[in-house]
Amino acid sequence: MGAIIGLASFFMLTACDSEKSDIAEKAKEIATETSNSVEQVVADTSDKAKEVAGAASDQAKEIASDAADKANEVTAAVSDHTKELVSDVADKAEEVAVVTSDSAENVAAEVETMAAAEDSSNAAGQEYIVKMLNNGEDGMMVFEPAFLKVEKGATVKFEATDAGHDSVSAYVPDGAEGWKGDNSKDITVTLDTEGVYLYKCTPHIMMGMVGVIQVGAVTDKSGAEKASEELLAKMAMGKERLGKYLSEVK
Ligand SMILES: [Cu+2]
Numbered sequence: 001m002g003a004i005i006g007l008a009s010f011f012m013l014t015a016c017d018s019e020k021s022d023i024a025e026k027a028k029e030i031a032t033e034t035s036n037s038v039e040q041v042v043a044d045t046s047d048k049a050k051e052v053a054g055a056a057s058d059q060a061k062e063i064a065s066d067a068a069d070k071a072n073e074v075t076a077a078v079s080d081h082t083k084e085l086v087s088d089v090a091d092k093a094e095e096v097a098v099v100t101s102d103s104a105e106n107v108a109a110e111v112e113t114m115a116a117a118e119d120s121s122n123a124a125g126q127e128y129i130v131k132m133l134n135n136g137e138d139g140m141m142v143f144e145p146a147f148l149k150v151e152k153g154a155t156v157k158f159e160a161t162d163a164g165h166d167s168v169s170a171y172v173p174d175g176a177e178g179w180k181g182d183n184s185k186d187i188t189v190t191l192d193t194e195g196v197y198l199y200k201c202t203p204h205i206m207m208g209m210v211g212v213i214q215v216g217a218v219t220d221k222s223g224a225e226k227a228s229e230e231l232l233a234k235m236a237m238g239k240e241r242l243g244k245y246l247s248e249v250k
Contacts, residue, residue, distance in 0.1 A: 125153035125190070130211065132158060132165035132201065138241055141204040143167070143211035147245040150191060152216045157188040164203060170210070171198040171227035191215045196224035196249055198242075200231060208238015212245035221249050 128150055136142035148156065158167035158181055167187055169178035173195025181187030183203070191197065194216035201209035210231055212224075228246060232239050 125151060125155055127155045127157060127188075129157050129159050130167070131161040132167065134162045134164075139238065141165075141201065141207045141209040141238075142241075143199075143201070143209065146211040146241065147214075147248045148211070149214045149248075152194055153190070153192055154215070155188055155190045156213060157186060160184050160186050165201045165209070166203070167199055167211075168202055169197060169199045170231055171196070171224055173197070173215075173223070194218065196221050196246075198224055198227055198231065205231065205234050206236045208235050208241045210235075210238075210242050210245070212242070212249065214249045218249055221246065224249070 128148055130146075130148065131144045133142055133144055134140065136144040138144075138146060143158075150156065163184040166183045166185070167179070167181040169180070172178045173193050176191070176193035176195065176197070179187060179189045179199075191213065195214075196218055197213040197215065199211050199213070203209075225246060228242050232242060235242075
């Protein structure tokens with residue numbers, strides 16, 4: 001605008017007086033028009049600029065909003081994932097706790113079972129087997145083993161390995177019960193009283209088919225020794241067996 005006013009001043013200075021006024025008017029007119037036009041352009045430009053700025057601002061707001069949404073979304077996703085992880089870890093921990101608890105219970109139950117088995121084995125005692133044989137280490141018609149040392153409460157099974165024999169008690173400690181097995185049949189006896197037991201095979205006592213069982217600790221075997229005399233009286237052979245078996249009582 002300064003250039004336009006300068007141009008108008010130039011015309012005013014160089015023209016003659018009559019023309020001077022006309023030219024000056026014209027110049028003023030041009031200057032005013034030009035000035036208006038420039039103002040219009042400036043105004044338009046300003047509007048446009050405002051519009052652009054507004055649009056840019058809207059765009060920026062939108063971008064910011066999108067970014068905020070995205071950030072929220074990511075935060076939520078991470079949070080969900082974290083929650084899931086925490087939940088998984090909790091589940092796993094619970095599982096481990098249950099397994100550990102089960103395992104501990106199993107061990108406890110096993111220990112209890114073992115303890116019970118031990119108790120019952122103590123109560124029932126061990127089982128021993130005495131075979132009834134036509135021929136054995138000590139000769140014909142024998143119990144094997146003919147001398148047996150067992151703990152109190154043990155059971156002894158007389159097994160009819162060969163037919164034609166039986167097991168019948170001949171002497172038992174005071175307070176103990178005797179037994180009488182059938183011919184060619186097994187018989188199992190439980191020995192709950194400490195002491196010395198003598199037994200025989202009814203059909204073969206004459207041939208020295210006798211046996212001795214020691215239950216627990218024996219301090220006095222005089223009763224058994226006295227009873228053995230009656231048995232020896234019935235024997236025609238194998239008398240040395242009974243003395244030998246009784247000598248093993250210690
Ligand atoms: Cu016999």
